[in-house]
Amino acid sequence: MDASNFSRRDFLKLAGSFSLSLPFTRGSRLIQVPGGPNIFIIVFDAWSGHHLSALGYERNTTPRLNERLEKALVYHNHYSAGNSTTPGTASLLTGTYPWTHRAFAHDAPAEPLISHNLFNQVGSGYFSQVYSHNAVADIILRAFRADEDLYVPRQQLFLTNDWISTLFNNDYDIASTAVEVIFKNNVNTNSLFLRDLYTRMFERSRQRIIDKYRREFPKNPPEVSGFPYLLETGIDWLVENTPNQPHPFLSYFHFLPPHAPYQHTRAEFQGVFSGEVSEIPQKPEHVFSQGQSAGSMTTDRNAYDNYILYVDAEFDRLISGLEATGALENTWVILTSDHGEMFERGIIGHSAPAMFAPLLHVPLFIFGPGITQREDITSNTSSLDLLPTLLQLAGQPVPEWAEGEVLPWFRKTAPNPERSIYAVNAKHNDKFKPITHASISMLKGSYRLSAYLGYPELDGETRYELYNLEIDPDERRDIFAARKKIADMMVDELNAKLEAVNQPYLG
Numbered sequence: 208m209d210a211s212n213f214s215r216r217d218f219l220k221l222a223g224s225f226s227l228s229l230p231f232t233r234g235s236r237l238i239q240v241p242g243g244p245n246i247f248i249i250v251f252d253a254w255s256g257h258h259l260s261a262l263g264y265e266r267n268t269t270p271r272l273n274e275r276l277e278k279a280l281v282y283h284n285h286y287s288a289g290n291s292t293t294p295g296t297a298s299l300l301t302g303t304y305p306w307t308h309r310a311f312a313h314d315a316p317a318e319p320l321i322s323h324n325l326f327n328q329v330g331s332g333y334f335s336q337v338y339s340h341n342a343v344a345d346i347i348l349r350a351f352r353a354d355e356d357l358y359v360p361r362q363q364l365f366l367t368n369d370w371i372s373t374l375f376n377n378d379y380d381i382a383s384t385a386v387e388v389i390f391k392n393n394v395n396t397n398s399l400f401l402r403d404l405y406t407r408m409f410e411r412s413r414q415r416i417i418d419k420y421r422r423e424f425p426k427n428p429p430e431v432s433g434f435p436y437l438l439e440t441g442i443d444w445l446v447e448n449t450p451n452q453p454h455p456f457l458s459y460f461h462f463l464p465p466h467a468p469y470q471h472t473r474a475e476f477q478g479v480f481s482g483e484v485s486e487i488p489q490k491p492e493h494v495f496s497q498g499q500s501a502g503s504m505t506t507d508r509n510a511y512d513n514y515i516l517y518v519d520a521e522f523d524r525l526i527s528g529l530e531a532t533g534a535l536e537n538t539w540v541i542l543t544s545d546h547g548e549m550f551e552r553g554i555i556g557h558s559a560p561a562m563f564a565p566l567l568h569v570p571l572f573i574f575g576p577g578i579t580q581r582e583d584i585t586s587n588t589s590s591l592d593l594l595p596t597l598l599q600l601a602g603q604p605v606p607e608w609a610e611g612e613v614l615p616w617f618r619k620t621a622p623n624p625e626r627s628i629y630a631v632n633a634k635h636n637d638k639f640k641p642i643t644h645a646s647i648s649m650l651k652g653s654y655r656l657s658a659y660l661g662y663p664e665l666d667g668e669t670r671y672e673l674y675n676l677e678i679d680p681d682e683r684r685d686i687f688a689a690r691k692k693i694a695d696m697m698v699d700e701l702n703a704k705l706e707a708v709n710q711p712y713l714g
C-alpha cells in the first residue's frame with residue numbers, strides 16, 4: 208500500500224489502532240486561556256548542539272548567546288527524533304515519533320493524525336503564526352494550515368520577493384510553487400518561451416541582488432534553491448510585526464542557517480575559524496561513509512562554524528529588538544533545531560543513513576518570565592517533550608497520544624533515568640508499511656544504540672553499534688560486542704518497541 212491508494216478503510220483501521228477518541232478536526236478544542244503566555248519557537252536548521260560553545264564546544268561559536276544564557280534554562284542533552292528536516296520538524300510539532308506521525312521524507316504526517324499538532328492543541332485562544340525558509344519544513348506547516356492563523360509564505364522573506372510578487376500579483380501560493388517548478392526543477396512547462404523568459408528574469412534579478420550585497424556577503428548571501436535571502440529579513444520581520452500580533456501568540460519560525468551551503472556567512476565572520484579542531488581528531492570511516500576526505504570535512508566544518516557566528520549575531524539582534532518593544536513580556540522563547548550535522552567518518556551534513564550524536568544532539572535553550580538565572584539541565588530530553596511542555600504552559604491538557612514528557616524544570620517529578628529516547632530515519636521505508644528499512648537511535652542513560660535495518664548495502668542484515676556517551680562522548684569505541692548484557696537488553700527493548708509501533712501496519 209502506498210500513499211496514493213491509502214483508502215478510507217485503511218484510514219479507519221489506523222484511527223482505531225491509535226485509539227483516537229477525538230474527531231480529526233479543529234473542533235476538538237479544549238480549554239481556552241485568553242491570558243496565557245506567548246510562545247515563541249525559533250528553529251535554526253541543522254544547528255548541532257555539538258558545535259555550540261554554549262554547550263561546551265571548544266570554539267567560541269556563540270559569544271552573544273553565552274551572555275543571554277545567564278538568564279535561561281540550558282538543556283545539555285537534548286535530542287531530535289530525526290536526523291533530517293522532515294522527521295525532526297514533524298516530531299517537534301506533533302510530539303510523536305516518526306514511526307507514529309509517518310512523515311519520513313519530504314512529506315507531511317499521515318492524514319488521519321493531522322490534527323495531532325501543537326497549533327491545533329494549543330487552542331483557538333492562541334494566535335498562531337508560522338514560517339519556514341526550508342521547503343521541506345514548509346510542507347509540514349502547510350499540512351497544518353487549518354490550525355494556523357497566519358502562514359507567512361516562504362517567498363515573502365526572500366530577497367527575490369519583490370519581483371516574484373510583481374510577477375505573480377502577490378499570490379504567494381502560486382508563486383512559491385510555480386517559481387520553483389519553472390526555474391528549479393526544469394519541468395517542461397506549456398510554453399518554453401515563457402520558461403526561458405522567466406529564467407532570464409530570474410537570473411538577472413538574482414545577480415542584481417548578489418551584487419548589491421557583495422560587501423556584506425563576499426561569498427554571496429545565503430541561498431535556497433537558487434533564491435538569495437538574508438537571515439536579517441526574517442529577524443526584522445519578527446521585530447517589526449510581533450508587537451502588533453494578537454496575544455497570546457504561538458509563533459514558529461524555522462530559519463535555514465546554518466544549513467548547507469555553509470560559505471554564506473556575513474563578512475565579519477568569514478575565516479574566523481580555520482584549521483583543525485584540536486579535540487576532535489580523525490575518526491575511522493563509517494560503513495555509510497560518503498567518501499569525504501579529511502580536508503573536505505575540515506573545510507566544511509570551519510565554514511559551518513563561521514556560519515553559526517551569523518546565527519548567533521542575528522538571534523541576539525532578535526532578542527534585543529523584541530526586548531526594546533516590550534514584546535517579550537509574558538513570553539516564553541524556545542530556541543532549538545530540527546536536527547544536527549556531522550563532519551566526520553567520511554560524512555558531511557545529514558543526508559547519510561548514519562546515526563551519530565552530532566546529528567541528533569540539538570540545542571534547547573528556554574527564556575521566559577521569572578527565569579533570572581542560568582539553570583543547567585543534564586538529563587536526557589527529546590524534541591517530543593516540547594509539545595507537552597508548551598501545552599502545560601498554555602494551560603491545556605496534554606493529549607494521551609503525546610509520546611514525550613513535560614521537560615524537567617517544568618514538572619515536579621524527577622526524570623526517569625531508565626527512559627529511552629529514540630530517533631528514526633525511515634526515508635526509504637514505505638509510509639504505510641511496518642518499519643523494516645530504517646536507521647534508529649535509542650538513547651538510554653549514557654548508552655546510545657544505533658540500529659540499521661534492512662539496508663541493501665548491509666545485505667539486509669541488521670547492524671548494531673553501541674556507545675557509552677559518558678566515557679566516550681566522541682563515539683570512538685563501538686562496545687556492542689564487548690558489553691553484551693547491556694546490548695542485548697537494549698536490542699530486546701528496541702525490538703519490542705518496533706513490534707508495537709508496527710502493529711497498525713501489519714496485514
Ligand SMILES: [Zn+2]
Nearest residue numbers: 252253292545
Ligand atoms: Zn533541517
